[in-house]
Amino acid sequence: xxxxxxxxxxxxxxxxxxxxxxxxxxxxxxxxxxxxxxxxxxxxxxxxxxxxxxxxxxxxxxxxxxxxxxxxxxxxxxxxxxxxxxxxxxxxxxxxxxxxxxxxxxxxxxxxxxxxxxxxxxxxxxxxxxxxxxxxxxxxxxxxxxxxxxxxxxxxxxxxxxxxxxxxxxxxxxxxxxxxxxxxxxxxxxxxxxxxxxxxxxxxxxxxxxxxxxxxxxxxxxxxxxxxxxxxxxxxxxxxxxxxxxxxxxxxxxxxxxxxxxxxxxxxxxxxxxxxxxxxxxxxxxxxxxxxxxxxxxxxxxxxxxxxxxxxxxxxxxxxxxxxxxxxxxxxxxxxxxxxxxxxxxxxxxxxxxxxxxxxxxxxxxxxxxxxxxxxxxxxxxxxxxxxxxxxxxxxxxxxxxxxxxxxxxxxxxxxxxxxxxxxxxxxxxxxxxxxxxxxxxxxxxxxxxxxxxxxxxxxxxxxxxxxxxxxxxxxxxxxxxxxxxxxxxxxxxxxxxxxxxxxxxxxxxxxxxxxxxxxxxxxxxxxxxxxxxxxxxxxxxxxxxxxxxxxxxxxxxxxxxxxxxxxxxxxxxxxxxxxxxxxxxxxxxxxxxxxxxxxxxxxxxxxxxxxxxxxxxxxxxxxxxxxxxxxxxxxxxxxxxxxxxxxxxxxxxxxxxxxxxxxxxxxxxxxxxxxxxxxxxxxxxxxxxxxxxxxxxxxxxxxxxxxxxxxxxxxxxxxxxxxxxxxxxxxxxxxxxxxxxxxxxxxxxxxxxxxxxxxxxxxxxxxxxxxxxxxxxxxxxxxxxxxxxxxxxxxxxxxxxxxxxxxxxxxxxxxxxxxxxxxxxxxxxxxxxxxxxxxxxxxxxxxxxxxxxxx
Numbered sequence: 001x002x003x004x005x006x007x008x009x010x011x012x013x014x015x016x017x018x019x020x021x022x023x024x025x026x027x028x029x030x031x032x033x034x035x036x037x038x039x040x041x042x043x044x045x046x047x048x049x050x051x052x053x054x055x056x057x058x059x060x061x062x063x064x065x066x067x068x069x070x071x072x073x074x075x076x077x078x079x080x081x082x083x084x085x086x087x088x089x090x091x092x093x094x095x096x097x098x099x100x101x102x103x104x105x106x107x108x109x110x111x112x113x114x115x116x117x118x119x120x121x122x123x124x125x126x127x128x129x130x131x132x133x134x135x136x137x138x139x140x141x142x143x144x145x146x147x148x149x150x151x152x153x154x155x156x157x158x159x160x161x162x163x164x165x166x167x168x169x170x171x172x173x174x175x176x177x178x179x180x181x182x183x184x185x186x187x188x189x190x191x192x193x194x195x196x197x198x199x200x201x202x203x204x205x206x207x208x209x210x211x212x213x214x215x216x217x218x219x220x221x222x223x224x225x226x227x228x229x230x231x232x233x234x235x236x237x238x239x240x241x242x243x244x245x246x247x248x249x250x251x252x253x254x255x256x257x258x259x260x261x262x263x264x265x266x267x268x269x270x271x272x273x274x275x276x277x278x279x280x281x282x283x284x285x286x287x288x289x290x291x292x293x294x295x296x297x298x299x300x301x302x303x304x305x306x307x308x309x310x311x312x313x314x315x316x317x318x319x320x321x322x323x324x325x326x327x328x329x330x331x332x333x334x335x336x337x338x339x340x341x342x343x344x345x346x347x348x349x350x351x352x353x354x355x356x357x358x359x360x361x362x363x364x365x366x367x368x369x370x371x372x373x374x375x376x377x378x379x380x381x382x383x384x385x386x387x388x389x390x391x392x393x394x395x396x397x398x399x400x401x402x403x404x405x406x407x408x409x410x411x412x413x414x415x416x417x418x419x420x421x422x423x424x425x426x427x428x429x430x431x432x433x434x435x436x437x438x439x440x441x442x443x444x445x446x447x448x449x450x451x452x453x454x455x456x457x458x459x460x461x462x463x464x465x466x467x468x469x470x471x472x473x474x475x476x477x478x479x480x481x482x483x484x485x486x487x488x489x490x491x492x493x494x495x496x497x498x499x500x501x502x503x504x505x506x507x508x509x510x511x512x513x514x515x516x517x518x519x520x521x522x523x524x525x526x527x528x529x530x531x532x533x534x535x536x537x538x539x540x541x542x543x544x545x546x547x548x549x550x551x552x553x554x555x556x557x558x559x560x561x562x563x564x565x566x567x568x569x570x571x572x573x574x575x576x577x578x579x580x581x582x583x584x585x586x587x588x589x590x591x592x593x594x595x596x597x598x599x600x601x602x603x604x605x606x607x608x609x610x611x612x613x614x615x616x617x618x619x620x621x622x623x624x625x626x627x628x629x630x631x632x633x634x635x636x637x638x639x640x641x642x643x644x645x646x647x648x649x650x651x652x653x654x655x656x657x658x659x660x661x662x663x664x665x666x667x668x669x670x671x672x673x674x675x676x677x678x679x680x681x682x683x684x685x686x687x688x689x690x691x692x693x694x695x696x697x698x699x700x701x702x703x704x705x706x707x708x709x710x711x712x713x714x715x716x717x718x719x720x721x722x723x724x725x726x727x728x729x730x731x732x733x734x735x736x737x738x739x740x741x742x743x744x745x746x747x748x749x750x751x752x753x754x755x756x757x758x759x760x761x762x763x764x765x766x767x768x769x770x771x772x773x774x775x776x777x778x779x780x781x782x783x784x785x786x787x788x789x790x791x792x793x794x795x796x797x798x799x800x801x802x803x804x805x806x807x808x809x810x811x812x813x814x815x816x817x818x819x820x821x822x823x824x825x826x827x828x829x830x831x832x833x834x835x836x837x838x839x840x841x842x843x844x845x846x847x848x849x850x851x852x853x854x855x856x
Contacts, residue, residue: 030140032120032147032157035169036320037284041148042068044169045116049097050075052143055114056098058105058135060122062087063223067252069099086397087456088476102131107138107333115141120149120157121277121325126268129329130359136160138333152277155324159355173287175280177314178294180307181259184210188239190257191247192298193282195265203261203298204242204494213495217243222449224483229490238495245282258286258295263307276316276323279309283317329359337387340372366404367411368394377412380419389463393418396457400450410454418464425467429474431455436478438485442493445486452479581635584720586628594628601646602666602721603639607632638711641694641704642666642721648693657681658689661702665695669722669742670707671754677702698758699800700828701745705755708743716742732756733787747799748792756786760793761800768825775805775822801828 033041049055059065062085069083082095084104109115123132151168183206194200200218207214215233217226233241264273287293297307316322335346347365350358371377381390393415398407417423432455435448452475459465459472516524521533531540580587586594596605607628648654649662664672694704710730716722724742736751744751760783768776783793805822
């Protein structure tokens with residue numbers, strides 16, 4: 001819809017209404033799908049387009065267009081899918097599905113069955129708004145047209161497009177304000193948003209030093225470099241990404257938290273605070289699909305004033321409520337080319353519709369006005385064809401972001417050749433060759449990529465360059481090489497892979513970290529060297545910087561026992577071969593190597609070499625003793641819970657009663673009958689200490705579940721702590737002989753492991769609590785599943801105070817399952833309150849009994 005000042009406003013509105021009537025007669029559906037980020041709008045557009053015979057979608061970013069192009073190509077095939085942007089054009093003959101940037105999108109939809117415009121709220125953008133407004137008003141599909149954007153667009157869309165069908169989509173996940181956080185406290189999978197290149201670099205450098213690094217995404221990067229940087233984050237190689245506000249427009253990342261390093265930016269005119277809608281567009285990157293996200297600020301940022309959201313801003317972002325857009329920027333999309341003066345007049349014309357505002361002067365119009373004022377240019381641009389061609393040259397995007405003055409000079413140099421016809425292939429190849437150099441730092445490479453994007457755009461024009469296809473391929477290849485080099489520089493500067501590995505594994509289970517002792521005693525973490533062993537002492541890598549050194553020492557301290565045990569294993573194996581523990585000694589085959597003598601605790605005996613090995617020279621003997629000690633420490637690792645009991649028993653703070661119980665547990669291999677545990681003397685405030693040590697106080701036994709496993713039971717038997725019979729596999733239920741093995745309790749003619757017996761008692765007590773009365777049912781299936789026979793299960797339950805009632809027979813003539821057996825419970829005799837000494841209970845009915853009642 002073209003609007004030229006006051007002349008055609010009414011006519012345009014009439015023609016627009018007529019177009020709606022015509023579209024309704026042809027069953028063309030005009031629909032707007034509005035809502036916040038993460039509502040599946042773009043996914044819906046892809047589905048709708050693929051359901052039509054042809055279609056086109058306009059996107060705000062080349063990167064987003066490329067992402068959707070790959071998705072549609074996988075569905076429809078290479079031959080049916082095209083990608084059209086200013087710098088790249090992949091358009092097979094007869095392609096039916098076009099994925100474009102908004103600028104490259106056909107104004108009328110290209111006679112496609114389906115047309116969609118993504119991020120339509122950009123019609124209110126100062127620089128590019130007039131492009132989106134034009135597509136919003138004019139791009140139509142034969143069968144269906146879809147406008148995708150923020151809910152703030154609803155009032156103005158209703159006013160401009162009467163009769164449009166509007167639907168709103170809710171966000172899939174919840175977005176919550178998390179407050180300010182320091183850089184060191186940012187959770188993994190976070191994105192930090194800054195609004196200047198300097199701040200992006202500063203934050204990324206801090207994350208490299210303290211968190212192992214970050215991916216970097218800026219609008220000035222090429223799509224290839226941005227994809228490679230995003231891949232670093234998506235693959236989990238780094239847990240953080242630092243970006244400008246470009247992250248808010250279509251980049252789909254697995255981000256759980258967005259932190260704002262600043263809340264103001266320079267918009268080309270002034271430094272201003274972001275609007276709540278802009279904040280929400282960026283914060284909405286947190287949380288994808290059903291995964292909730294959080295947003296907040298970066299504490300300690302020095303970006304001019306405190307970085308804090310107001311209460312109103314937090315409310316607006318969390319609830320997706322923003323001031324509606326009332327006016328869209330508009331500029332004549334089809335100006336007249338009779339003369340430069342008429343072209344300028346049309347481009348500066350003002351619309352008469354209240355919902356449209358004249359677009360601020362964009363850089364293409366500024367360049368046109370500057371060059372048109374130069375007689376050296378204006379004098380030769382006289383015919384409509386020359387005026388059109390001149391305006392197309394002025395519309396070359398300022399990829400280098402150099403401003404009007406410098407960009408005008410570049411356009412002026414370009415026009416001198418275009419005025420005569422075409423740019424020569426040799427000339428274009430030489431310009432591309434000058435830029436196709438991968439040496440230099442990050443800023444240098446970014447500048448070359450921006451310049452090569454200008455030449456890629458020039459080579460896409462159908463009437464500007466001879467040998468266009470060849471030159472376009474050269475420009476794309478040069479951009480790809482520069483992008484690879486830039487990605488490498490960014491990774492080298494802002495990603496410390498060794499620190500990233502250490503930071504991601506610190507605080508996790510040591511068993512999850514892949515630590516290796518390589519040949520030459522080199523210690524590596526996830527393949528990255530962090531130091532080496534000198535004897536049995538760890539030495540940090542001398543090439544590490546100060547930050548890495550701290551992390552590596554911390555990682556080494558956590559995994560040093562594992563490394564030393566591995567080295568000791570190698571040394572002992574090379575000196576003595578395979579070793580085993582038996583009969584309180586260390587054996588090599590049938591030969592005794594060392595005796596296990598009492599140490600500080602029973603779980604940590606000391607080694608005494610045999611006389612044969614005692615004859616070694618002192619240096620060799622000391623080396624062997626040290627290796628054997630580390631080997632033994634690793635071999636006795638399953639006894640760590642027992643060692644913890646003994647160490648706690650040496651602490652006077654535990655109290656004599658607790659120490660007595662711990663020593664009894666240690667002496668009996670982690671299991672003691674409740675009546676022998678002395679629980680009545682242990683204060684209640686000491687019970688948490690027992691729980692921290694892994695001690696379980698059961699109905700009939702006090703035990704340590706970790707010591708009921710086969711490995712610790714076998715070791716306690718081999719080193720002589722437990723003399724009772726040994727069960728190699730520690731089955732749930734076993735036949736009961738004259739002597740019950742360690743860790744078991746007799747149950748009639750069977751024996752059950754004490755922890756499983758406790759499981760039966762707890763289930764019965766739960767049933768008792770639910771019944772709320774004196775009698776309750778007990779599920780016999782649990783005991784049966786363990787292998788306990790009914791008679792033996794009954795005896796075990798009686799030991800714990802449970803008493804079965806009499807089974808009720810069915811009435812005569814009745815059929816069906818028997819009535820459930822009802823149980824009762826009374827504390828076992830050993831747990832009842834003992835009678836107080838010196839007092840006897842008076843016989844009921846006697847005078848003394850009546851006197852006692854009066855006293856009570």
